[in-house]
Ligand SMILES: *Cc1c(COP(=O)(O)O)cnc(C)c1O
């Protein structure tokens with residue numbers, strides 16, 4: 001028990017001592033402060049935030065480090081870009097009750113906190129009004145009634161923010177509530193915390209997730225193989241060994257993971273800890289993230305290379321979110337298959 005407590009304090013300390021000052025981050029990475037001439041000090045409501053265990057995986061002296069670029073606010077974020085919106089997915093309309101985001105038939109998102117361990121610069125939720133949207137304890141009866149009125153819902157996805165930013169005790173409370181609804185079979189958790197602070201996967205949490213009557217799916221979020229250092233792999237493997245289904249989702253990001261070799265290495269690193277790739281998301285067109293975008297033809301070319309390189313079960317599904325669509329929409333590769341069949345012939349000859 002003392003051990004559990006120590007570890008819990010450990011992850012909470014790591015959460016609370018995340019770096020929020022760009023000068024400190026650049027100092028830690030031995031990067032020149034002159035870089036700040038081209039970066040925005042004031043990230044506004046969505047400033048720099050990055051936990052130290054994640055910084056330790058960045059390469060000192062490398063201004064183009066793929067982990068650094070995911071978290072460092074740049075002036076390019078200030079650009080106003082046509083066709084980029086503050087609510088690209090029409091989430092405000094799907095926000096039927098505080099905390100509930102119901103867009104798909106059989107499952108809904110429950111946003112139980114607005115907090116994240118890390119502020120990812122490409123995040124489509126950067127403009128979302130979290131504060132008005134976090135459910136209070138006395139909201140639960142109305143939320144339960146909503147789920148009961150929608151009998152097709154069998155899965156609730158805890159989301160945020162990052163749902164693992166809340167304490168185990170608070171999480172247990174939500175799980176107990178959800179367990180009382182017989183229509184629910186599955187609890188899903190979408191979280192980046194196990195990647196940026198692997199100590200978050202403590203024994204108490206794993207116990208919570210293995211003792212519930214609900215099927216549990218943990219979907220983590222890593223974009224680059226360098227994010228999976230030894231400690232992170234150990235923590236993920238620990239969760240898998242405990243019997244939890246762990247999947248990963250990735251966002252395609254220009255300058256970070258827009259090479260088939262990088263994505264293939266990510267799939268292999270995940271599989272080293274028996275985590276399977278789930279989704280590869282095309283960037284949502286959110287204001288401030290246009291510099292991460294990749295032209296569609298390049299996306300398809302890249303994905304086709306990935307299909308060629310990887311065993312089928314290591315290939316994530318390439319999808320895009322389109323406002324108003326009842327699922328995440330797979331990209332159409334059809335027109336490119338003719339071009340790639342030549343490559344596979346060459347493989348046979350080699
Ligand atoms: C992504 C998402 C889900 C989950 O979709 P799956 O395809 O089942 O992973 C559910 N609700 C909302 C609002 C989502 O954005």
Ligand code: SF4
Nearest residue numbers: 116119120123161192
């Ligand atoms: S952890 Fe997830 S929700 Fe939070 S900023 Fe990053 S991508 Fe967005």
